Amino acid sequence: MKKLIIGLIIVVSIFLIYLTTTNKKTYYLSLGDSIAVGINAYGEKSYGYANQVRDYLKEKKDLETYVPDFAKEGYRTTDLINDIKNNREIMIDDKPKTLQNALIKTDITTVSIGLNDLLYYLTIDYDHPYNKVNEIMGDMKVLLELLKEYSKEQIIVLGYYNPLPNHQNKEEIEDIIIYANQKLKILCNDYNVGYVDLYYLFEDNDYLVNPNNIHPSNEGYRAIADKIIALIK
Numbered sequence: 001m002k003k004l005i006i007g008l009i010i011v012v013s014i015f016l017i018y019l020t021t022t023n024k025k026t027y028y029l030s031l032g033d034s035i036a037v038g039i040n041a042y043g044e045k046s047y048g049y050a051n052q053v054r055d056y057l058k059e060k061k062d063l064e065t066y067v068p069d070f071a072k073e074g075y076r077t078t079d080l081i082n083d084i085k086n087n088r089e090i091m092i093d094d095k096p097k098t099l100q101n102a103l104i105k106t107d108i109t110t111v112s113i114g115l116n117d118l119l120y121y122l123t124i125d126y127d128h129p130y131n132k133v134n135e136i137m138g139d140m141k142v143l144l145e146l147l148k149e150y151s152k153e154q155i156i157v158l159g160y161y162n163p164l165p166n167h168q169n170k171e172e173i174e175d176i177i178i179y180a181n182q183k184l185k186i187l188c189n190d191y192n193v194g195y196v197d198l199y200y201l202f203e204d205n206d207y208l209v210n211p212n213n214i215h216p217s218n219e220g221y222r223a224i225a226d227k228i229i230a231l232i233k
Helices: 002-022 049-059 077-085 099-105 115-123 129-150 170-190 218-232
Strands: 026-032 063-067 089-092 095-098 108-112 154-158 194-196
Touching: 026 049, 026 099, 049 063, 049 108, 049 218, 077 099, 077 129, 095 099, 099 129, 108 129, 115 129, 115 170, 129 154, 129 170, 154 218, 170 194, 194 218
Parallel strands: 026 063, 026 108, 108 154, 154 194
Antiparallel strands: 089 095
């Protein structure tokens, strides 16, 4: 009788473990700037990489929640840092949702941030650009520490492509972008965060179809999404 009871307990325990693991679906949080929002080469909100990652999870029947609303056009690294520290609140379906709570719940977080910081130093404040990159990476270090404080699951950070491929100082700008990516990749490794290299993905300039706009084409967003999905897999 005792063996029977023990056997039943084991069977029930295995069944409960099965239920709790197989029914868990993915909470996906997208953070960052206009690239995260999905602004296309003509300044319009489009089918961005975050939407495509969402749909990939949907097709797998693995999506519980998708939260893109904390991403915002024009955001710089310090903006996202302040959002986390101040626990920014948004309304979703008439219900309040805070960023810290979203980070605690999320299973996958993608982050596109820092390109606006680089653009400012490359086009407006061009003195000592490598020192400026180091300052940006100091902010990125603070950001990664905050993200890891609240989220214990998968975080994926996007690197930087050259947003000014036709600039008169193209070669120097590319050297600066490569330097920033090297620094960012080291930081991501230090904090055990996924890193997506966009510089070489965009190197041939096929995804920047509008010379008056820094944002990718729809095909560019598809290429970014493919890289993210490969990391998720």
